[in-house]
Structures are given as structure tokens and as C-alpha cells.
Amino acid sequence: MDSKDINSGKEQAFHDPLFAKLRRFQMRNWTEQLYREYENICFQYRADLKKPSIAIVEGCRYWGRWEPIIRRLSLNRDLIVNYPWDTVVEVLKHEMAHQWVHEALDSPHSGHGPEFHQACDRFAVASWARSATGDIQQAISRNPEKLSPEDAAVLKRVEKLLALGRSDNEHEACLAMKEVQRLNQRYQWERLKNRAETSYDYITICHKLKVVPQHQTLIASILSSFFSVDIVFNSLYDAKDQISYKSLELMGSTKHLQIADYVYHYLWHQLPLLWQAHKANAGRKSNRKSFYIGLLTGFHEQLEEQSKAATSKDLSEAQALITRNRQELDQFVADRHPRVHRRSYQCQLRDNDAFQDGKKQGRLMKLRPGIRQHEGALKRLKPGHT
Known part of the structure; x- marks a missing residue:
């Protein structure tokens, strides 16, 4: 079944065992790909980071989040469903920059200050993805x-x-x-x-x-x-x-x-x-x-x-x-x-x-x-x- 049908059948997935199974399979594939992207980013930019847990979450108001206490990097499912993968990767790099500030720089700062922008430079995060919200529409349209x-x-x-x-x-x-x-x-x-x-x-x-x-x-x-x-x-x-x-x-x-x-x-x-x-x-x-x-x-x-x-x-x-x-x-x-x-x-x-x-x-x-x-x-x- 086309995954577009799976996405549009979100409500049905909770009641239909086949939809639920296909949706779990889809989420697992996406998560595995995100781990591969994480490892490739570390390789490309020579970043010695300890791999965190990566999760795809739903119903949240953010595109991505780094949670240092539980060492979890999470991305919004809507981001993956509705936007090109290169946009997903830039959001992933944004959150990895936060991880770099906490773990590589051993800094307590969690905002988007100078240390964060230093980390963004290291990972070559796109300009649109460096803000707290991230102007994703700008990324799509190249406004x-x-x-x-x-x-x-x-x-x-x-x-x-x-x-x-x-x-x-x-x-x-x-x-x-x-x-x-x-x-x-x-x-x-x-x-x-x-x-x-x-x-x-x-x-x-x-x-x-x-x-x-x-x-x-x-x-x-x-x-x-x-x-x-x-x-x-x-x-x-x-x-x-x-x-x-x-x-x-x-x-x-x-x-x-x-x-x-x-x-x-x-x-x-x-x-x-x-x-x-x-x-x-x-x-x-x-x-x-x-x-x-x-x-x-x-x-x-x-x-x-x-x-x-x-x-x-x-x-x-x-x-x-x-x-x-x-x-x-x-x-x-x-x-x-x-x-x-x-x-x-x-x-x-x-x-x-x-x-x-x-x-x-x-x-x-x-x-x-x-x-x-x-x-x-x-x-x-x-x-x-x-």
C-alpha cells in the first residue's frame, strides 16, 4: 500500500490492524534512516558525538528537540510526512548542534546563543534552520x-x-x-x-x-x-x-x-x-x-x-x-x-x-x-x- 494512503488514514490506523502494522513499519524505517543520517553527519563533519536515542513524535508543537537529561533527539512526524528529506536533515543537524553544545562543549546553555551558532557553523546548518522556530517554508520555496x-x-x-x-x-x-x-x-x-x-x-x-x-x-x-x-x-x-x-x-x-x-x-x-x-x-x-x-x-x-x-x-x-x-x-x-x-x-x-x-x-x-x-x-x- 502506498504510504500516502497510510498517512491520510491516520485515524483508521488506530482501528485497523493492517494500517497499524504498516504505520509501525513506516515509522521504524524512518527512524533507522535518521540513525544513518546521524552517523553520516558525524562522519562528514568529524564530530565525535555519542549516539543518542532518536524518536519520531506526534502531536507536538516543535519540529525537533534535544533532551539532554534522557539523551533523546526527537523529530516531529509532520516534518517527515510533509517536507522534503533534505529539510528533515537540516532540522536534525540543528538538534545535533544543541547536543554538541551540551556534550562536546560541556556548556549548560540551552538556547540559541553564540555557542549554539558556533556548533551550527561546525555542522554547516542552513541559515533558515538556525533560529528557534526554523523558517521551513523559506527552505521549501527559497523565498x-x-x-x-x-x-x-x-x-x-x-x-x-x-x-x-x-x-x-x-x-x-x-x-x-x-x-x-x-x-x-x-x-x-x-x-x-x-x-x-x-x-x-x-x-x-x-x-x-x-x-x-x-x-x-x-x-x-x-x-x-x-x-x-x-x-x-x-x-x-x-x-x-x-x-x-x-x-x-x-x-x-x-x-x-x-x-x-x-x-x-x-x-x-x-x-x-x-x-x-x-x-x-x-x-x-x-x-x-x-x-x-x-x-x-x-x-x-x-x-x-x-x-x-x-x-x-x-x-x-x-x-x-x-x-x-x-x-x-x-x-x-x-x-x-x-x-x-x-x-x-x-x-x-x-x-x-x-x-x-x-x-x-x-x-x-x-x-x-x-x-x-x-x-x-x-x-x-x-x-x-x-
Whole structure:
């Protein structure tokens, strides 16, 4: 039975033996996963903590709690049922920070003072999860109200440029994409020159796949090369399915994250559409994976040419500042994933003709606008319709 049915049948579970049994099985699986997450966090952040008892509780008004007297770490069942697992992990890390203050620092303080924030730094707890209540809705939506007026103005300009990218005039579309690259470089330069503080965040993407497809690694390469973000592939538990899937985490500044998130989903949804059109017109048997690799290779080359064209003389002197900005992002990634291992991926071609066809289309592929405004606040980017 689907666990969603178990969740919605909470009242029935108390009267139906089958529901009650399935619900206990579900709770046991979740608890075992939380123990695995606890051990992994200790390993990742080199934290020598004695494992406490972990409990999932119901009917409480808090998301998580550390109880030092009985050494119990508890999480709200509603948190697990209603929110993504990466959000659950951040709440778990919040409570582990409390445990660290009590046991590693041997401090009597139980609030959210300097020692607690020191512990949060150690476990790289997300900014939204460091407060007493934890703004979980912010974690879900990556609330764009966090954008400064300057960031919002840049995004609005990018939207107009992407609109030009729809033009059938190839010269006009090419100039628009070059301007996006130039604008992105100048934006970084001005913020760094003025010593404007940059805040970093992350977005987790999971398609419920057990294997990372080759084209996903190529999309990740495009984002990290041209859109000022870094990416780490990971595994993410799904509480509903009670299994782990492959996921990727985008990390960068708030503005860059929103643009990269849009580009990622645009490319992810565009590939099968272009494949269907290619397959209908190919007149022969063709290989989908090779076509995808060709598309993304061509698109990568297109962006590379545009990036070089966008680098003007007055921006070349800003490379030292941009390098510093990259170092700050690298530090943010290292803090969140201190034991990450970089690996190179080699794509295997099975159909060179499909690859070459895809590459030609990739060099002409245009991003569509997907930034939306509503009630004065920029919303999360979604792929535009073609």
C-alpha cells in the first residue's frame, strides 16, 4: 500500500490492524534512516558525538528537540510526512548542534546563543534552520523576497534578454545571450568592487532516479561553467517511497541559484522534446543518449563562445575580484560537504550521427524566459513554454 494512503488514514490506523502494522513499519524505517543520517553527519563533519536515542513524535508543537537529561533527539512526524528529506536533515543537524553544545562543549546553555551558532557553523546548518522556530517554508520555496532590490533589477533585465532569445533572428538571439553573459560578469564585478556582502544558499534537485544519467552530469557541467554555481551529486532519502534516490545540490548566491535553477529545469524538460522531434525526422534508428550528449555539447560550445565574446577589456581587470568570489563559494561548498570527492565523467557515444545531429541543434538552442513576477516578488524560476 502506498504510504500516502497510510498517512491520510491516520485515524483508521488506530482501528485497523493492517494500517497499524504498516504505520509501525513506516515509522521504524524512518527512524533507522535518521540513525544513518546521524552517523553520516558525524562522519562528514568529524564530530565525535555519542549516539543518542532518536524518536519520531506526534502531536507536538516543535519540529525537533534535544533532551539532554534522557539523551533523546526527537523529530516531529509532520516534518517527515510533509517536507522534503533534505529539510528533515537540516532540522536534525540543528538538534545535533544543541547536543554538541551540551556534550562536546560541556556548556549548560540551552538556547540559541553564540555557542549554539558556533556548533551550527561546525555542522554547516542552513541559515533558515538556525533560529528557534526554523523558517521551513523559506527552505521549501527559497523565498525570493531575500533578493535585494539590486538583485531583483538584474533578474528583470535577464528576463528581457531571454525574451529576445526567442527571436527567429539568429543574430538578435546571439547578441541577447552574449549580453546575459556580460551582465552576469559586470554584476559580480560591481558587487565585489563595492565589497557588497554575498549570501550563499543551496537548492536540492531530485528526479527519483537510482542512477545519474549522463546528460544530467553534462547539464551540471554547463551550470558550474557558465552560471556561477557549484554542484555536488548526492543521495536523498524519500520518506514516502522509503528508499534513497540520486540527487544534486546547487550552491551559489541567491541570484545565481535562481537563474541556474531555471536553466537546469529548462534543459531537463527540453531534451526529450527535441529528441521526439529528431526521432520523427531522422528517417532511421537513432540513439537517444548520444543525441542528448550532442545537444548539450553543442549548447556548451555556444555558451563558451558567447562568454568569450562578452568578456570586454574593462572587465578583464576584475578577474582578481571574481576569483575571490569563487573562493568564497568554494569555502561554502567545502563547509557543507567537507568530504566531497570530485570525479570526472566520460560520456560513451553509441551513435555518432545522432551525436552530430544533436550538436548542431545544441549550438542553435535558445533559452526561453521563465522569470515571473507576482505581487511585487520574484517567484521561483520555471521553464518557459516553447
